[in-house]
Amino acid sequence: MNPVPTAENPFAGDNSGIQKRETAARWALRAGSYLVVLTTAAIMLHIFVKGAPVAFQSKWPFINTQFLTELPATLHVIEGKQGQHIETDVNGADAVKKQLGENFLSEKTISYSGGGILGPIVGTALLVVVSVSVALFLGVSCAIYLSEYAKKGKFLETVRLAILNLAGVPSVVFGLFGLGAFVLTAPKFVDVPAERSVFSIPLGFTTLSFEGWDTCVLSGGFTLAFVILPVIITASEQCLQAVPQGFRETSMALGATRWQTIRYSVLPFATPGILTSSILGIARAAGETAPIMFTAALAFKDKLPWQKDLPPLPADASIFAHWEQSVSRFLGIFTESVQALPYHIYTLAAKIPQNEYAERAQYGSVFVFLVLVATLAAASIWLRIHLRKKYKW
Amino acid sequence: MAPSESSSRPPLRSLIVRTRKRTVLGFDPQQIIKHFFGANASTAVIVLVLIMIFLVREGIDFLPTYRRELETYRKAGLELCDIADNPLKQQQDLTSVLRRAWAATTDPAAKEVLSDAEDTFDTAIEPAAEVLDELKELAKETKELAVEFHTLEEGRQQLLNAAAKTTDAAARADLLKEAEASKLEPVDFAERITPLLERRGELATKMHEYTVTLEEAVKAFPQNNVLVDQVRAAVPAHIAEIKAAAGRMQAWQWDKPVSIFSVIGAFFFGTEWITNSSWQDFYGFVPLLAGSVVIALIAVLIATPISVIAAIYTNQFATDREKELIKPVIEFIQAIPSVVLGFIGISLVGNLIKEVSEWGFLQWVPGFPIQERLNMFNAGCLLAFMAVPTMFSLSEDALNNVPRAYIDASDALGATKLQTVFRVIVPAGISGILSAILLGLGRVIGETMVVLLVAGNRIAIPDFSAGPGVIFQPAHTLTGIIAQELGEVSRGSSHWQALFMVGIVLFAISLLVNWCARAVARRFEPHKA
Numbered sequence: 001m002n003p004v005p006t007a008e009n010p011f012a013g014d015n016s017g018i019q020k021r022e023t024a025a026r027w028a029l030r031a032g033s034y035l036v037v038l039t040t041a042a043i044m045l046h047i048f049v050k051g052a053p054v055a056f057q058s059k060w061p062f063i064n065t066q067f068l069t070e071l072p073a074t075l076h077v078i079e080g081k082q083g084q085h086i087e088t089d090v091n092g093a094d095a096v097k098k099q100l101g102e103n104f105l106s107e108k109t110i111s112y113s114g115g116g117i118l119g120p121i122v123g124t125a126l127l128v129v130v131s132v133s134v135a136l137f138l139g140v141s142c143a144i145y146l147s148e149y150a151k152k153g154k155f156l157e158t159v160r161l162a163i164l165n166l167a168g169v170p171s172v173v174f175g176l177f178g179l180g181a182f183v184l185t186a187p188k189f190v191d192v193p194a195e196r197s198v199f200s201i202p203l204g205f206t207t208l209s210f211e212g213w214d215t216c217v218l219s220g221g222f223t224l225a226f227v228i229l230p231v232i233i234t235a236s237e238q239c240l241q242a243v244p245q246g247f248r249e250t251s252m253a254l255g256a257t258r259w260q261t262i263r264y265s266v267l268p269f270a271t272p273g274i275l276t277s278s279i280l281g282i283a284r285a286a287g288e289t290a291p292i293m294f295t296a297a298l299a300f301k302d303k304l305p306w307q308k309d310l311p312p313l314p315a316d317a318s319i320f321a322h323w324e325q326s327v328s329r330f331l332g333i334f335t336e337s338v339q340a341l342p343y344h345i346y347t348l349a350a351k352i353p354q355n356e357y358a359e360r361a362q363y364g365s366v367f368v369f370l371v372l373v374a375t376l377a378a379a380s381i382w383l384r385i386h387l388r389k390k391y392k393w
Numbered sequence: 394m395a396p397s398e399s400s401s402r403p404p405l406r407s408l409i410v411r412t413r414k415r416t417v418l419g420f421d422p423q424q425i426i427k428h429f430f431g432a433n434a435s436t437a438v439i440v441l442v443l444i445m446i447f448l449v450r451e452g453i454d455f456l457p458t459y460r461r462e463l464e465t466y467r468k469a470g471l472e473l474c475d476i477a478d479n480p481l482k483q484q485q486d487l488t489s490v491l492r493r494a495w496a497a498t499t500d501p502a503a504k505e506v507l508s509d510a511e512d513t514f515d516t517a518i519e520p521a522a523e524v525l526d527e528l529k530e531l532a533k534e535t536k537e538l539a540v541e542f543h544t545l546e547e548g549r550q551q552l553l554n555a556a557a558k559t560t561d562a563a564a565r566a567d568l569l570k571e572a573e574a575s576k577l578e579p580v581d582f583a584e585r586i587t588p589l590l591e592r593r594g595e596l597a598t599k600m601h602e603y604t605v606t607l608e609e610a611v612k613a614f615p616q617n618n619v620l621v622d623q624v625r626a627a628v629p630a631h632i633a634e635i636k637a638a639a640g641r642m643q644a645w646q647w648d649k650p651v652s653i654f655s656v657i658g659a660f661f662f663g664t665e666w667i668t669n670s671s672w673q674d675f676y677g678f679v680p681l682l683a684g685s686v687v688i689a690l691i692a693v694l695i696a697t698p699i700s701v702i703a704a705i706y707t708n709q710f711a712t713d714r715e716k717e718l719i720k721p722v723i724e725f726i727q728a729i730p731s732v733v734l735g736f737i738g739i740s741l742v743g744n745l746i747k748e749v750s751e752w753g754f755l756q757w758v759p760g761f762p763i764q765e766r767l768n769m770f771n772a773g774c775l776l777a778f779m780a781v782p783t784m785f786s787l788s789e790d791a792l793n794n795v796p797r798a799y800i801d802a803s804d805a806l807g808a809t810k811l812q813t814v815f816r817v818i819v820p821a822g823i824s825g826i827l828s829a830i831l832l833g834l835g836r837v838i839g840e841t842m843v844v845l846l847v848a849g850n851r852i853a854i855p856d857f858s859a860g861p862g863v864i865f866q867p868a869h870t871l872t873g874i875i876a877q878e879l880g881e882v883s884r885g886s887s888h889w890q891a892l893f894m895v896g897i898v899l900f901a902i903s904l905l906v907n908w909c910a911r912a913v914a915r916r917f918e919p920h921k922a
Contacts, residue, residue: 022811026710032702033711036781037722043729043737141433149427150434162437168832168907169444169900170839172872176879176896180447184884226440233437259426280728287730290841290876342732342842349736350846362740366733373728 044370051367054360067116067364071302072344075114075357079105087357089114111352112300112344113361117368122304123217123338124286124372127296130221130334131228131285136278138225139232143274146233147240148262167230171290178223178295184212186219215337217305220296227291228281235277239270282376286369289342297343299351305333341369448900452893459676459887460656461543466673468582468647469535470589474528475673476641477596480634481518481525487624487631488514494620503615510610517606521599528589528596533672535585545575586647597639604632660894666852666869668878668888676891678898680854684769684868685838687855688848691773691864692780692837697830699777700784704826707785708792709814727782735846738775739767743847746771750865760862767849770864775843780833787832791825792818828914835906839899841872848873871899 057064078086078096080103086096097104142159150156185198193200193209200209213219243266251265252258289297306329313321348362416422466472488511495507549572556568611628614621663677707719743766750761795818803813819826849867852874857863875892882888 018809022809025811029702029706029710032699033706033715033719036699036703036726036785037719039778040722040726043741046737046741047733138433138436141430142436145427145430145434149430155431155435158438159434162441164911165904165907166437166441168835168839168903169441170841170872170903172839172841172875173444173448173896173900173903176451176875176893177444177447179879180451180893181443185447229437229440257423259423283728283730287728287732289730289732290872293876294879342730345732345736346842346846349732349739359740362736366736369730369733373730 047363047366047370050359051363051370054364055367055371064364068121068368069118070116071119071304072112072117072300072339073115073302074112075110075361077108077110077357079107081105087114110355110357112348113352113358117341117344117365119301119304119339120341120344120365121368121372123297123340124342126217126305126333126338127220127224127292127340128282128285128376130217131224132278132282134222134225135228135232135281135285136274139229139281140236140274142229142233143236143240144262144267147237148258148266163230163233166226167234171227171288174223174227174291175294177226178219178291182213182219182222183215183295185210186213186222188213213335215294215296215298217296217334217336217338220292220338220340221334223291223295224285224288227288228284231284232277232281235280236270236274239273239277240266242273243269279376283373286373286376287342289340289346292340292343296337297340298337299339299343299347301337301339305336305338306330308332308336341365341372345369444900448893448897452890452897454885455660455676455887455890455894456653456656458890459660460651460653462674462887463656463659464651465536465539465543467649467651468586469539470528470532470586470647471536471673473589473593473642473645473647474525474532476638476645477521477525477600478529480631480638481521481600483627483631483634484514484518487627490620490624490627494618494624497620498618503618506613506615507621510614513606513610517603517610521596521603524592524596524599528592529672531585531589535580535582536673538580538585539582542577542580545577549575582647590647593642593645597642600635600639604635607632660891664854666874674888676887676894678895680852681869681871681874681895683854684848685844685870685872687864687868688769688772688776688844688870689834689837691770692776693830693834695774695777696780696784696833696837700781700829700833701788701826703781704785704788704792705814705819708789709810709818723782723785726778731779731840731842732846734775734779735843738771738843738847742774743767743771746774759860760865763865765849765865765867767847768865768867769848769855772844772848773864775847776837776840779840779843780837783836784829784833787829788822788826791822791829794825795821824914824916828910831906831910831913835903835910838906839872839903841876844870845873845876850877871895875899 055064055067056062073089076088076090076092078088078100080086080100082103086100088096097107142163146156146159150159184196187208187210189203189206190209190211191206193207194211197209197211200207200211247265247269248261251261256264308329313325345362345365348358348365352358491507491511491514495504495511498504498507552568552572552575556565556572559565559568607628611625614625660676661678663675664679665675665677666680667673667675703719703723707716711719746768747763747766749755750758750763755761799817799821800813803817808816848870850869850873851867852869855863855866855868859866875895878888879892882892
């Protein structure tokens, strides 16, 4: 009467039906997820394969220094009768033509595709510096208020709602806002207010006139700052919240004021995280095109921002005059419009006819752009790890 | 001496408790710090309000400006000409179909008939077209006069204003003199419109003659030709429209005022966006909205399943190592600048789609083979790619927030993993997933560079009669039009104001989408265990 011992495990799932469906569904979900990963990898690979040959070269120093250190220029391609193609710039074109003599067949000019991309790189760097400084200051202060001071109420709700909505505003609308606010209306110290000034306040030695900053690094940087503000606020607040509550309580129990608590017991531990949060901000600020289209970016400029023609100083100029000129040269960097990498890519992709030479410039710029963004991100991550070692809890 | 020493020592309490607080200019420093941070926190609110103010400041004058332009359009008689012109323009389409039919036929006799028919079509319209051209000439002249008058008048007002401000008597006299010199007689619309009104009868007669000839010509058409049948089918509608136009011309009044509501209607329901035209600029919103909406729908339809699937897989099935791969990669997508993706759309995806559409075994797909490399589908694909990170991370958060007890209960009842996921976890997190989809939609509608580069930038309402194949047509979008045209217009012109109006609408749409996402998240919120 003993029960016959069964060889099968009664708890094993049956191998048909449900089990098969389960496995199939699992694989379908996995396929969907890896589709995204593979697409991303394919796009990156495509850019790398097409762009790396432009940025690097097989000879020492292996990096195409011309592409990285020259300003964009018009490319002249001269075709000879033996089928040779000679690439040169506007100054070299005549010499090459003379050299070819009888063999000269045709000449093509391709805008923006010659030279390098130093101008756009510098412009983007300036825009990022301005926007990230402004956004970090405003964003971290806002996050400190939200996390350390705010009590539940109307004001807090309004601020949170505003941040949410600000994050959803289309970037081109930020561009319109920047155009209306910074380019055309922002206040500025001038001697004589312009005609378009909205209103002006005389201050005796100068006038504060609401006539706008024109298209320049400042206008673009401030516009970008507001684009990335919600990202920075949200991320910084999370970092502040992550600092254990006990740190604050200990500090307060020792009789520290609220500000001392924040300054010595909260901020030092939140800084690594806040710096990481600025990675996202930098990447976004560097990548946005629409907000700077009308506020800062130029399609073409043959000078770097600091190469401005200032009147030469007399030989016996005082040290003060030299100093003054250096300062005005430095400040001039921020009141000039610049080329920016994303706008340069847009110009190359949309405004000029497509051919192999243009394509080379395009892929080169895109590649360098992505590498720069990735490097910035990597630097911030390194910084975070470095700072993390110092503070552990 | 000891007692006196101890009495001179201050009491312990006063050492510890400071009775008078330290102040800065009479304020408590702690309060100052608090308000400093509070003020910074209000930046977000202030910026939002400032965005509204500046958009409205530049855009609000659009309605009066456009109203004035439309009024001139009517009073100068341009509207009358367009009433006749729009149906007559269809003749060109018909002729071009006939020409194609002519090219396609091989039979010489049929070819002759067709070429005759084409000639008849062309000659029949000539008398009407001639009259119409003369009328157009007149109307345009009136309009140009009106525009000139308006420009001078505006300049004169500025001079007068400047004169009122100056304190210098001589300068004021100069300004006033200059203002007087630019004074112009206002255009007498009533007088200038008369020839148009008188000749509209003539135009109507010519148009009627044209329809009669057309009807005759159609009878002589050869049978059994697809293209010719197309023309034959289209002609009655064409004739009906011309007759209706003749009736409308008679009923048309040049001095009917343009109400502000009709201006609003002309903007929001206008089907044409025409700028820099020598005839008349129109700012109609529908073509742009249609492009934006179709592209956004394509993007959301593609991105939703992929990102929800990826979120479910990563959250529920993936091993830790897989998570370490999938999550950073998807977060990395967010860092890819949109202009780079737009460039990929031009250089890679466009050609890819075109090549795929030429494969023989895919010809059953509507719209294949495609005509344009840059089209709405291409833009939609790239935008879907951009929307994946937003949708993925928010959906994953939603799945993460499902209470542990739900899963335990489901497991305890003997449900398989798949049943737990799709019957318990996903339904419980559905509010978060829906709001993730909506936020993704908001991101897609507001995206600029990809659509500007990839959507093809043809300002026309997509031809929905093409069925699902419509997605392979080029289009223009709300965001793209601002980015493309704002750089080229002068401040304060009607075109500038129209673009800011589009900006206002975009801003409103983004607020609306955000509000919906929040409402959805609240509406379906699961009861917390």
